[in-house]
Amino acid sequence: MEINSWLVLAGALLLSLLVLRRRRAARNSRLPPGPPALPLFGNLLWLRHSAADVEPLLLKLFDRYGPAVTLRMGSRLAIFVSDRRLAHAALVGSGAVTLANRPQAATSSLLGVTDNIITRADYGPLWRLLRRNLVAETLHPSRVRLFAPARSWVRGVLLDKLRAGGVAGDDGATPGDAMEAFRYTMFCLLVLMCFGERLDEPAVRAIEEAERAWLLYISHEMSVFFFFPSITKHVFRGRLRTARALRRRQMELFVPLINARREYKQQLKEGHAAASETTFQHSYVDTLLDITLPDEKHRHLTDDEIVTLCSEFLTAGTDTTSTGLQWIMAELVKNPAVQERLHAEIVATCGGEDDAGEVPEEAVHRMPYLKAVILEGLRKHPPGHFVLPHKAAEDMDVGGYLIPKGATVNFMVAEMGRDATEWERPMEFVPERFLEGGDGAGVDMTGTRGIRMMPFGVGRRICAGLSIAMLHLEYFVANMVREFEWKEAPGHEVEFEEKREFTTVMKKPLRPRLVPRRT
Template identity: 85%
Template sequence: METSWLVLAGALLLSFLALRRHARNRRLPPGPPAVPLFGNLLWLRNSTSDVEPLLLELFKRYGPVVTLRMGSRLAIFVSDRRLAHAALVGAGAVTIANRPKAATSTLLGVSDNIITSADYGPVWRLLRRNLVAETLHPSRVRLFAPARAWVRGVLLDKLRQGGADGGAPGDVMEAFRYTMFCLLVLMCFGERLDEAAVRAIEESERAWLLHIARQMNVFFFFPSITKHVFHGRLQTARALRRRQMELFVPLINARREYKRQLKEGQAPTSETTFRHSYVDTLLDITLPEEGHRPLTDDEIVTLCSEFLTAGTDTTSTGLQWIMAELVKNPAVQESLHAEIMGACGDGAAEEVSEEAVQHMPYLKAVILEGLRKHPPGHFVLPHKAAEDMDVGGYLIPKGATVNFMVAEMGRDGSEWERPMEFAPERFMEGGDGAGVDMTGTKGIRMMPFGVGRRICAGLSIAMLHLEYFVANMVREFEWKEAPGHEVEFEEKREFTTVMKKPLRPLLVPRRSS
């Protein structure tokens, strides 16, 4: 009898110790001191809009998983690629596939029915499947080849104008951003608009995004109070949203009319009108969970804004960093030019075709190296845990925001040889990056487009655009460092991570035409 009591007591003690150990293993990741409701005290001297330098210091102090508190929001950041793979691709991938609610939806009433913000569920799957199958599918992408050829001409003309008449070299980022936006506007609305119309849409989008990025973070803290204290910021946001509606809705209605004409067998009324557009697909969508209702104009405007934003700044930023590296590494540029000329013959053709770039391994290596060293986004879009989960032995509680350090993974010295050197050869046969999996399915080595359930739907078209425009720019010009405008690789956080000192190269024409 006494032995039985001892066995029972021992079992209870072991259970108690196991529970204590489990509770200890399930603690939140470490982080700096915080107070209830306000969050970390460090926000008294640091901005939430430029958190990356702060995080790099915190990782050194606390390890690869760090907790920050921004008001009532719990945010967890992961810098280790193996932990990121376990969370985003492993057994808990669905658990972390939701998105946190944005201030634009909770305070401004802007629809959350967009691909980047919708929770993982039927609406998100419907919208993403529509984008991938109806606009980003290779057969659809080929329909826009004339649009890319037109934009290539616009881009080269703008580059020729920079520094013309002996003036200072132009800021090529402005040319990249404008021409990429032209292309996305055409793909979105199916119409080749003039420069004034494109500029109006571009300015509207930029003003909206800047305001959301720089002025709305204050609502992380005591939103029930700050929405009254900072009411002016909300009024400005609503005015910017009305401007978007004023510009977008007429273009959406024009596609409604165009679709009606096609249905009735009428010919298009304008030679600048494309037969297919992203808006066309949105006009055909109905939401089964809501009685098969069509999308509202508000929802379509938000989806169009997402489409324009997602493909413009990321691609133009990628182009800026890649061309800056080619300026700074003339031997790499000449190797790339030799490959281009070998594929295009004597250069008599008007362009480096999209078909040709598919057979240029060194070009692809240059693009991959640019994305590894300089990913346009140093974070993915934030994830939200749908239920309690474990990452590296730490508890990620339901509702917590989780993000991943994209740039740190691509620059990890334990994974890449000479990580801060621009060496496209690493992606050629025998290099330490040969055969890298950009989707991260088997393991994460670099993740400029994210990985897992919420991987960027535009990965393939982004690679096409980068390869096509880089090839054509290198064929057209020798990109050289201009005296007084030396290339510097210091970074600056905007919507993406851009060059703090804009790229202003000397462009020497390679062809007499």
């Protein structure tokens, strides 16, 4: 009798295991397909490929498995989507809220860096507070206009850098790297907007170097912590030490500027603030110093949180814009007919070469071809080939695929903008497609009506800086084309091979020959 009881119990247990396995198999069969994986480790392909440079691998996997692919990185399940219709269903349709969260970066807990920033906070009260503050207090059109003098100053800095840096290629000299000029001047502008102070070049360079070192190290050297962080944090202790040192350098540079702004705000309040040509009355830091967190007894943000938010602000506005400028100007070098049509529009709107001064901001809104050039550059060469990853708050169905709770979901921005089923001659630079009658006319950049290109993302987590990014691209491209004719320099021909840094840049830097248009 006792033996029979044990047999019944063993049979029941075996049956339960079989049912559980069948349910798990059925659940996994609804996931997007992907290459074989091992428990705990994930896909075997990580033995031959780096998780930090996954795009070339993904393009092969999409050809093999279809428009959605599942990869496993250690215990993490990541889904990659290249189809614009699936992306619209997930980010704008029924999954808009469910997929509005962010996965926690493995390095956040390992390095003690806060996730209380706009790009990494989960969808909820804190995220809404931080985003509303940025949009209303810094990116609102009325606030953006306050920084028009800063953009005019940076325009002068940029043109001087292009002239003095050897970019003109006079006397047979090697032209300079245009991207370096773009990155430095955009960083000058964002530092001023962030801290309210026009710093000298050594101070800007120090902040730029610290910020860039931190970002590149986090992007390229920390992906090993996707796998068994409880173990890899001991194996790769040196990487963590380096990252902590880079973070301390950020704090050393940012905190004095934040404290200076605290003092300036206090002086304004007391009516003792002295006027200065280098100090602006408004900055992003000012708004962060005023924030209190209702869910945490109305405490103010810590210096650590403010530094991280400032880092986010500088990165979001510098690398993406400078990368966009690099690709757009490279296309204008390679397509002189497009450049001349754009120059003709600028002259018709603002006057000829004999007229001194800049292309004013209000004028760029009256140039449809300029906007078409910018849109075509963002379609063909989006600075980010992925949007920031999303995380499913609960199980969801997208196009018949299961996206389980906690899964990370990534969307292939470049693939959507280059989709040959959606765009005619997608790998050609044709700004006319965005004019009336073209296949891109009236494109919806927000993706509300459907996704055709999404360089700024779409849905609840769309980039808050879309409007100011377009303004900066239009304003600086117009002024550079008015000032110079951009040509290929012998021995430095334009090549469109890509290289992934924090954004996707030109592997061979743009080194043009610039011919002044005005005497």
